[in-house]
Amino acid sequence: MRVVSLVPSLTEAVAVTLPGVLAGATDWCSHPADLDVTRVGGTKNPKTDRIIALAPDLVIANEEENRAPDLDALRAAGVEVLVTEVRDVPGAFRELDRVLTACGARSRPRWLDEAEAAWADPPAPERRRTAVVPVWRRPWMVLGRDTFAGDVLARLGVDHAYAHHADRYPRIPLDELVAARPDLVVLPDEPYRFTSDDGPEAFPGLPCALVSGRHLTWYGPSLAEAPRVLGAALRAAAR
Template sequence: MRVISLVPSITETLFDLGLSTDEIVGRTKFCIHPENLVDKVELIGGTKNLNIDKIKSLKPDLIIANKEENIKEQVEELMKDLKVLVTNIETLEDNYYLIKQLGHIFGKEEKAQFFNLRTYEAFDIPKPEKRLKVAYLIWKNPYMTIGGDTFISRILEELGFENLFKNQKRYPEVQLEDLKEADLIFLSSEPFPFKEKHIEEFKEVCLNQKIMIVDGEAFSWYGTHLAKCGEYYRELLTEIKQ
């Protein structure tokens, strides 16, 4: 089967399940894992600016898209001529069924079960005794955080945290003053590449909060990526206890 992935985390998942570069014939420029294999796959644009003609020329049997990461109109255009599977991942349970579904489609059920078990093991770790409030920042200029209806917020909850902005929707803009009620401020490494140098800006206003750079992929990449984050989560929770 010839498959094109329009989603970075799904591209990684397909390779993890055992698909080859002969089967995965197209991917976006943001599909960066696994590094040693993605370079052998044809580029078909970005997640939100797909090269429709290029995709059609590759004659895929299946295209895998995502409700949030891809543009509805572009996906609908592809649906006119090609088979498209549109995914929508909001919870760990959704993630479980995504991996199971992909395992079934490609005859990789055993691999799918392995990664699902590893994912549950990744979250089966001692949680903080107190449910700390976290402000999770994804963007700068303007500062943007995550609402309670996002996958990132669900991952925070699974790790025993409370999203400070859980009562808001999607990705609201915030001011530094809004972060003062948080116990922790997480600055994500993506989509905005927060670095240690940015912490000083927050410290000028947020005097009582612990401010940390966190691996954005460990909170926002679904599919098999979560199965590889167990050690990272353990180290993160240990660091917070100190």
């Protein structure tokens, strides 16, 4: 079996479950750290000719992270493409099962069982809080409706302010974000790399939680530790 992954979290899931199966991955596929495969460009601009030259049995993709024209080009070249759709934590587990089975797994990996157990009983929050969750700046973009990261936060006691917005990732002016007066601002380090010097200064007087984007937005082995890691970061920021 030869697989090319166009989704960083799925790359990690396949690599740790089925060593040797991956033939290619995107430039953004950073885990496992020692992953040694052909790099095929970005998630939004993969080099389809390079993927086709690898002669994969399967390309795994995601409806949000990858562009339909690129996936259509691969299909037109005779490449089988599996496209995932992940909007919440239960959906992540279903899609991971589907992907790993399609890649040749004969049994469920232990890390997936551990991840489901972790999310079956996540750390209980002291109280529910509201948050603004930027994912980009210049322009400012935040979590909107129907997102995996939004569901992750909700299960940890954090309701984001734009959960019912018409868009999934709306562009909201900074003054409106500040005026919303959330209990918390959650700043992940991807896709935009918010840091202590780049992000919190835009929200004076509001507690800011700098969190791992891998634990907030990835659906793979990191799911097993995400409730603990994110829960600790959110509690620390609220103190």
